[in-house]
Amino acid sequence: MFSKIATPIIAIIVFLGLWELLVWANGWPNFKMASPSDLPPAFWKYRELFLEMGWQTLWRTVVGLFLAVIVGTVIGMIIGFSRIARDALYPLLIGFNAIPKATLVPVISLLFIGQHDFNTVLMAFMISFFPIAVSVGIGLSTLEPEYRDILRALGASKATIFWKIALPKTLPEFFGALKVSATLAFIGTNLVEIVSPHGRGLGALFKSGETNGDYPLMFAVLIALAFLGIVLYYAVIFLERIFAGWADREAT
Template sequence: MTDRTIERLMPWAVTIGFFVVWEICCRLFDLDVFILPAPSDIWREAIKFAPELAYHSAQTLYTTLAGFGLAVVVGVALGAAIGSSRLVYRGLYPVLIGFNSIPKVALVPILVIWFGIGTVPAILTAFVISFFPIAVNVATGLATIERDMTDVLRSLGASRRDILLKVGLPRSMPYLFASLKVAITLSFVGSVIAETVASNKGIGYLMLSASSNYNVPLVFAGLLVLALLGVVMYVAAAMLEMRTSAWAFRGSDVVS
């Protein structure tokens, strides 16, 4: 078995081993389902409520992707503005830090007052919790452009706009994708927070309803669905990163 084959099988082996150990511990210590359900109990409940899980998962995925897409647009635009202008940096960066310091769950009641209970607060919560790392990383990528390179490009007739679009933003791609892989998981957190507080659909709502009925296996099934969705979106971002900015990792262990 080659090293590459072992690397590809390792995530599956670790994941399966984790669930096997979980199942053995639950059976060995005779843990109550109300305390910690075994994976087999969770699987049976997931099969039983498969239509509900599918419906609410689709809703959560929709709100997450909508909020994440909005975060990408706003985050890249803000990051470009902050990273390319010292004046904008001094004006906006303190505001962004202060806004990011606010617990996002505290914003949900305000969003409910403004937009009512439903999908919009979930989308906006996913957005506000995930756009900050994107903006910061894009700004950092632009700020790392060497001054000598900028001076040479200007001496060759490149405008500030040309430097930003043709050098700055491509140079920021590794920083952008690093933030996207963080932001997509944060988007799920934002969606679920809003769904548990102010929604009548979504995985967060389903988990809240299940916990109120003391259906702990269904709660864990919802958690595992969220974990699966997060992994899928992370892998999608990583694959897109390798297709668009593999040059940044050339010669490193990441692509070897």
């Protein structure tokens, strides 16, 4: 238990130490590359902004991710259960996923002009639903027929088979995808906050640091984003333990 917490903390300290060393050894000034020791003052100076903007980024990311879970699961169910839907939707989904989302920022800001919260949530959703849809779809379509047959032979309905077998069996894949999606959703949120600045979120704080040449602030924002990403990731792990802990085999 101790090593489970201590190991990552030591790794982070070593990382920060190497970073500090790199900046110090090269004699880089602040405007080229900030060092870890520059960060605490930056955080302290803008502490209220960090809390406010951090919260805006976090809630919009979580809402986008939540939408991605719902829509991704529904799409996954459609392509998982219907061959025709799979053949029809896969090329569209892959094509959509291949579009760099930065190029969509001007499109959605023009479509929903001024709806900053909506736009940001929408982007977080668009960038993160794909892994969920694909993994749920694969999980359902690769369900061994025998698993279905044990209930089907008893005359169970399709809905019963889904709830009792298909859904729980897909959960480990679902959570695997959710971990990827959680970090992707942050990228989506920040994309809108940076590319289409509207004074909200950590992305906007980053942008203002850039405008003012405040490099420690920019790096502090990056660290804050990394921190939020880690928090959300572990929240997903926590849910996974509860709902799919059975898939975790003890090491032998």
